[in-house]
Amino acid sequence: MTAILWLRRDLRLDDNPALQAALATGAAVLPVYIHAPDEESPWEPGGASRWWLHASLRSLDAALRERGSRLHIARGDSLNVLKQLAAETGATQVHWSRLYDPSTRERDTRIKQALRAAGLRCESHGSALLFEPWEISTAEHQPYRVFSAFWRACVKALTEPRPVAAPDRLPPPPEIDGGVSLDALGLLPRIPWDDGLKATWNPGEFSARERTEEFLDGQVADYSELRDQPGIPGTSRLAPHLHFGEISPRRILSMVIERFGDPTAKPVEAFVREVGWREFGYHLLYHFPQTPTEPLNRQFADFPWASAEVEAQLRAWQRGQTGIPMVDAGMRELWHSGWMHNRVRMVVASFLTKNLLIPWQDGARWFWDTLVDADLASNTLGWQWTAGCGADAAPYFRVFNPVRQGERFDPDGRYVRRWCPELRELPDKYLHQPWAAPETLLRSAGVKLGESYPAPMVDLGKSRARALAAYEQVKG
Ligand SMILES: Cc1cc2nc3c(=O)[nH]c(=O)nc-3n(C[C@H](O)[C@H](O)[C@H](O)COP(=O)(O)OP(=O)(O)OC[C@H]3O[C@@H](n4cnc5c(N)ncnc54)[C@H](O)[C@@H]3O)c2cc1C
Known part of the structure; x- marks a missing residue:
């Protein structure tokens, strides 16, 4: 028996509910990344994101290998690849973390229906946010349009997260043919313009965690004072790590609580509120999916x-x-x-x-x-x-x-x-x-x-x- 773990923008082993659900089946787990063709989204990652993605996938594969597994990389139509993999491995389940951009949501719904129709169990898991976009609403059950009210409602609903740490060992994935190498995805620029990126960033789950620790043990104390000064490294620089799901906001919140107790107390309140702006962005994108191209007003x-x-x-x-x-x-x-x-x-x-x-x-x-x-x-x-x-x-x-x-x-x-x-x-x-x-x-x-x-x-x-x-x- 095999469970497929379809990794997308949850490129981590820590606090990954899709991974936990796949493991809970007791089956062999096949971690898969599918590089889908442009037609699946009008928002194909740009050059800088592709550079990051390459490094993040490499780091994820290394972390999987350390634990006895590996990342299977495929290219092509996501549904076809999943169906082929299921046929080849006899997989009965597919697990993934939810994404919220409108075209991806549509695609994922279509894939879920098709896989279920083909007899597979299919589960999507909340993993990128503190709250799913539909969990917070006004008294009239409408989406929020004002951040302060939205964040007040979130703070009221906050409970201490219990993130599950990365497992020490993983079951070996089934032997399968096919797949492509990471390099074959062509994510890195052909004309090397990425020296500045290489000098500035270290993608991957390990450095996401390290960066969070460093920030919470140091800069956060002066965050509310220095966060507006671009000449000073006063902010966390966690945004790309969060975008690619190399660390979850739940893990960040639990690290905050571990160190400071109350996440809404000084000196972390201002930082946690910014993470709240990220939640607000997802709340709006989910409820107003036309807004990447059209004004909300x-x-x-x-x-x-x-x-x-x-x-x-x-x-x-x-x-x-x-x-x-x-x-x-x-x-x-x-x-x-x-x-x-x-x-x-x-x-x-x-x-x-x-x-x-x-x-x-x-x-x-x-x-x-x-x-x-x-x-x-x-x-x-x-x-x-x-x-x-x-x-x-x-x-x-x-x-x-x-x-x-x-x-x-x-x-x-x-x-x-x-x-x-x-x-x-x-x-x-x-x-x-x-x-x-x-x-x-x-x-x-x-x-x-x-x-x-x-x-x-x-x-x-x-x-x-x-x-x-x-x-x-x-x-x-
Ligand atoms: C025009 C414009 C475009 C932006 N585009 C993006 C984008 O594509 N991706 C992106 O992650 N952020 C975007 N932001 C928000 C913000 O500038 C970045 O999140 C922030 O600069 C990232 O740096 P940091 O990780 O050091 O943030 P910190 O100040 O350390 O904040 C911690 C985390 O909170 C979140 N956050 C902070 N500020 C905001 C905000 N205003 N809106 C939403 N989330 C926030 C980020 O995930 C960030 O990593 C944009 C802001 C503006 C004004």
Whole structure:
């Protein structure tokens, strides 16, 4: 007898209910990863995510082998592969962890029905969230649209999780033919642009756990104070590990409780609340599945986005060549490392959607391709929030001023100097607005606007006024 464990974005052995359920059958367990063709989702992982996935699968296979098992990797239509594997091994059960993006949900429902019709027992398990998206609702049984109320309801419902540790040994998987090597999936870039990713990240369950311990034993104490300063490593950097399910939020919560008792007490409350924003993103994606491409607030469907020079401006933004230091620093950090600090994500997203009037969907797509933590729920939430058209959104008239944001959150210029080294010699006073510096000062700092560093592509004041005028048209 065999149970198939279909691993997708739960690339871990710790606190993995699908693995536990497969083991509980007492059968041989076949851990499988299926690389499905593009047609199964319009949200195929982008380049940075694929890089991460490759390393994470390698690490998972190593962890399985240490315990007497291994990862079977296959390529093709998910349903066909599962059916073939079941036929070949005589498997009677398939277990997997639930995913919530609309196209994957549809596919999984179809697969579940087909496998059940073929006589297999099929079970999906909750594993990626503290609460399933349907478990939290308003008194009127409606989904929440406001984070504070949503999170209050979550906190009230929180119980201490009891995550099950990774087993020491696993039953050997059945011998089967076929499958492909990890390299054959072609997840790594053909032209090697990934040096920055390699230097920055260490994917896999082991480092996810290590990072969590390090963060909870150190930085978390200053998290609420330092989390907004991009020049300081003050946040957990757990987002890509969470996205790929290398650690579960339940495990994180239990580690928090182990150390601090109450997860809503200082100094961890602010950090746990951010994990709550992730839950909120999934709650919204589940209940409003159209939102990766359409504004939650329907008023914004007819927003008068810019039509001139959009391609060129989008390219300059993507490449960190807007002439606005805080924006360029963020976009260059993203390109180099596959990550951008949250404060700066808001600044660059506001600049794109408001100062340039370029649709948030274009920005979200670029993030999707370049972020190692690209996540349909959190990315959609972040972009719609900043653009002002989502749940609990920043009001549209709130246009982040990248100069003020820089002065406030990067006061010593550490962040901008790191990513825009051509501005390094400018004094702090002008670092966030080089165009305001006297010519002699620019010259002595070796800065020539339009040559060594771009002149600002828009006037911040005028473009803000244009954005507010556009908003007046949809305000109703
Ligand atoms: C425009 C925009 C796009 C974004 N796109 C993504 C994305 O694709 N994937 C992604 O994981 N996050 C996204 N975020 C949210 C946030 O920026 C990142 O989760 C955070 O920067 C990750 O860094 P960290 O792990 O050090 O976070 P920490 O500050 O240490 O927070 C801990 C965890 O909480 C979660 N979290 C924190 N802030 C948020 C938030 N605002 N929304 C949802 N979850 C949050 C993450 O899982 C994070 O790992 C986006 C935000 C914006 C404004």
